[in-house]
Amino acid sequence: MTKLKPWISLSGIGVFAVLLLAVAPLVLTDHWLNNLGKYCCWAIAAVGIGLAWGRGGMLVMGQGVFFALGAYAMAMHLTLETAGDRVPGFMVLYDPLAPLPVFWEPFRSAGFTLLAIVLLPVIVAGVLGYALFKRRVKGAYFAILTQALAVALATLISSTIRETGGDTGLSDFKYFFGFVLNDPANKLLVYLIAAALLIVCLLAVWQFYRSRFGELLVATRDAEERVRFLGYDPANVKLVAFVVSALMASIGGAMFVPIVGIITPAEIGAAASILMIAGVALGGRASLFGPALGAMAVGWGQSSLGSTWPDGWTYILGLLFIVVILFLPNGLSSLPARFAALRRRSPAEQPAPALAGAELEEVRS
């Protein structure tokens, strides 16, 4: 893997910021800017997955759960904002006198909603991660358990039509913290917030990777036992990475709602969670920009190919998994290094599948 110098990565983030925040709003049509905003939300979640999976070796296949926490918290607030003093329309569809469910009540407050978007994923990921990592549940078990959680949550939401909107989800938001959502200027504002949050997440991860914690995280991924023998508790290291990654997914979900205008269980279940993984794998799980760019590419494929040629898109997605994981375990971001190695005519430095030995031990133990 190429080790970029810190300042190169930082200026990369700078270029990325200029492109997203200044160039894109000038060049793109409203429609595509909105799409780009959507990709930014997935990219935010993907940056978190890159941290947990690429650096930490924890394959989180259920990031939809945390995406959902942020998204539904935001959607509930926006729904209430739109409904004003009345009970949201879908609830009174079956029973005109239905009261607002108790857990909806606090989401009237903007402050509480913002706090919930941050705290809910931290609490859920904290409890789940603590329970799993302390008992040394890892590898495939961890992956499937998180996916099981995503499936369970999606099923739960689907079945509670009156409380959460069920399969139809929540939509038709008119206001965003007091701003009229339909106003193009406000739409631009929402996009800019999402793009800025993506840049902030990239900066956070950049700092993480340079820090002592980042080193410890990689060490834990590659040789957990040795880290333990050195006196660290790997469970804590993984927990921090997992919680941060959950938080990023939640932020991505929260911004997804005002940009896309709807959230349904289909956006958070197993398939959606796997789509997020696909982007990270394509871009390069352990690199700084790979996850974000990969997620944007997959998002773009989803909305352009997926809408015109949905059957073909599924095949492409499946093939993408197979080809990338089989031949390019470190994603597209490892291509330049590979080409460089070829050109030097040295025996090609195999960018070794970063997780090989340690993982095998995990599964066998």
Added chain:
Amino acid sequence: MDALIAPLLNGSAQGALLLLAALGLSLTFGQMGVINMAHGEFLMIGAFAAYLVQQVVTASNLSIPVALPVAFVVAGLFGLLLEVTIIRWMYRRPLDTLLVTVGVGLILQQAALQIFPSQGVPVEKPGWLDGQLTVLGYNWPLRQLFTILLATACVAALSAWLKYTSFGRRIRATVHNRDLAETTGISTRSIDRLTFFVGSGLAGVAGVTASLIGGTNSQMGAQYIIPAFLVVAAGGIGQLRGTVIAAWAVGVALSFFAYWTTGSLAQVLAFILVIVFLQLRPQGLFTVRTRSLA
């Protein structure tokens, strides 16, 4: 009493189906450390095989008995193909096999969606499965008894195969210590292929059973893969008896939770149950004693 007996029998049947779905997964996971996420799609292939057999063997009394071995072989061949083309390159990267097989599963699902009608196909239930058996004053639906019997037969056959045949001995040797097995002249490559064939074939058998109970469509595999994996995790890797007990427990728990609450809440509760259980026994019900550190 009725409130107890009905969910118990229901749950046992549900557990038996889970067991059939988990059996092959447990075999391939335990033996090779490969997590085959396309296992659910192999189950789906078995169900579609049952449908196709039914088109040829029109006597509905015969179609299911014929479909069982056919589904075993067809799903097994798909498994073999997957092993030979993709899995074998990835034995040292278990988490990556998980992802690659997710991709394979996606492709198989989409293919099924395009070959068969999207709302699914009907698999006719033979007449001899329709009745009920009245024992001790309770009505036992024959369909549920059949599932339980079939699962029992599969477990018995698999454990006998593992225990008494030379293939079985070689498989067990490979599970315990791959390098040592290799040294003693066992071709672990061909053992892997055989295991994958049998494991995938068992998914096909599970698919035939599933087609008798629920719908047969391109999405059916996805709903079995995660419960099946939870069963394998709770039972302990490569532990047949653990898988059996865990499948039964999860099936009964699901059935009781669904009886008291709703089907979707039951799934969440069952998930929490497995997490709590893994707190108590992170390695599952039964474990192979090793000297490894982790």
